[in-house]
Amino acid sequence: MPLVKISITLKPTLLDAQGRAVSGALKNLGYDNVEQVRIGRYIELSISASQDIDAQVREMCGKLLANPVIEDYSYEVVK
Amino acid sequence: MKFGVAQFPGSNCDQDAYFAVKDVLGQPVEYLWHRDRDIKGCDVVIIPGGFSFGDYLRCGAIARFAPVMEAVIEHASHGGLVLGICNGFQILCESGLLPGALIRNDGQKFVCKHTPLRVENNRTALTNRTQKGQILSIPIAHGEGKYVCDEETLKALNENGQVLFRYAGEGANPNGSYEDIAGIMNQSGNVFGMMPHPERACQSLLGSSDGLALLESLMTPRA
16 A cells, blocks of 8 residues: 655744754754754655545645645655 | 634633623524534624644644534625634634634744734724724733734735734734734635634623624624
8 A cells, every 4th residue: 555755844934933942952952063943744644546646645735734825745655 | 693603622712702792792692513514594603712623733724624614614705704713713724714824933832811902904894893003902822823924915914904903012922923913804804813812801800801892893784
């Protein structure tokens, strides 16, 4: 059964308050070379094979899994 | 005038809104369960605050597809009044009834306090009993209330008078909202969203009755 791995991130123009807090914590741990942290969401779908997996995944992301106003998504299908 | 208050799993301001309408405004009100497919003939639908569906995925993202929302979208498309408060505002943005989105507060923290709001447009169905420039004290209670949108949308909101309220005063913006925006409406002026809770400010016993003017405004007959 194909596995779809979707990662969703806040658009680069938006401040990621969560990422900023984590970045501060990493600096406190001594990782001074961390320039920026961006936190996103990772979703896996096990999906029965169909010819239109790509179209389906794009539709699911557009409708529900991601919000196009604030987020970008990318995905890969692992057969 | 009949009000409806939507209820999703995780709504927690539904009873406050119900109380404000029934006991303070003295108007008929019914709950609208998320699985219902109609709004029981209500004139105004309130989408209340809370954590619908646990705020899973994104705030409001799952509630937006509840059967009752189809009826609410239908109601709005015919000019029916809809007011989304806090999580309700997030749901209306997710559903596309209002532009933009609400993301995590800049300060990371959940902020719960009375906030001064400046009325930016008092010629609307939600604000006609207020004065332009009037400062209202209405509480907020949210962790994800930073209003964001693209530049084009922001320009349109300003040009069309769709910004209803801004957080007022130096350093008053509690969440990093673009241009201090606390509440907006759609272009047709029948769908409203605000992060502050007018239903929690409808009696002096609650610390402020400034929210009452907004609920009363909804009852003003429209041309």
